[in-house]
Amino acid sequence: MIDVEKACATIAVALGVETSCVRPESILGDLAELDSLSLVEIATALDCDFHIRLPGEALTDTLSVNDVVRMIERAPRQ
């Protein structure tokens, strides 16, 4: 099982927002003003914290944190 709180914390740090702002139902694009590199930063941070290789292209700003957690569960382990 993926630690959802840990995923929220990782995403918060990658986006530079308060951890308390990131909840499982939060939509990535609503958390901060995302630019072309924000999703790369989130993917890299998740890869590092969860020892996975996230299929980056599947990450979009319309996904919720819960969606991302499901992606982490399916991602190949490093």
Next chain:
Amino acid sequence: MNLLPQWERARYQLLDSLAARSMGGTNAYVHMISRVEEVLQRERSRTAINRISRALDLDPRDSRQIYRQCLASEAREEADSARLLVSGQPIAEAVEATPPFSPVDGPCIYITLHWGSPMITFLYLRSVLGIPVRLIGRPLDKANPLPPGKMRWGQRKVEWMEALTGETFIPDDGAGALQARTELLEGRSIFASVDVPAQPTSRSRVIDLFGEPIRIASGLLRLAALTKVPLVPILGHSCGQKIHVAHEEPIPAAREQELAESIGIWLRKILARQPDQWWLWPFVHVEKP
């Protein structure tokens, strides 16, 4: 009377009717384009000439000469591409690398400038040397403000390049950034211009251009820092009959600011040696104090 729209149409028609026909046609096209552009784009020319004078401590006459060569350099990239596209001449015959090219071991980001022949340099890496590398470029879509003639030529050129390499371009947007990351993590390389002037909404870094602080988009630097791959500076430019390609020692992955400083050092070195190939003299974004 504003002649620019008519000129813009005529310019791209001349690529087929003149530049693509022979090396003589290419040379005639380059000479004509550089002269007419200098006169029609008067304000732009003044900006460029003043900047070259300040940067290189030259008098305006020498700076004007350099700027004309810059205009010729950009026109030559178009003309060489048109000639290669129409004639079907193999890229391997048109390009040479001295010293012989030594590919980097593992993935990297090949960085180039709006200098000389960047697109033909990419074609050399991908289709002649067979290096697994993809190009990041701005999509030629409705959001792109290119004038119609240049847009049509750009679309033809992209089709030609994609057919030669068997690869599509990676767009310079969020999806493209993720795609580029995947390429690098899977061991392939990326090719892109690093001297792109920063847009207000994009991330940027300030580098020094001979005492003048300028802003460049820093996305590539961030990508290199995140994926821990080196940057490999590479340039190509026309030397008469051949396009000469040369690369420099890789710049190891580092923090963004350190990479920006390395880019600044490289840019100044290149411009001190050959300022007459850089197309961006009039377009850089100077940081206001």
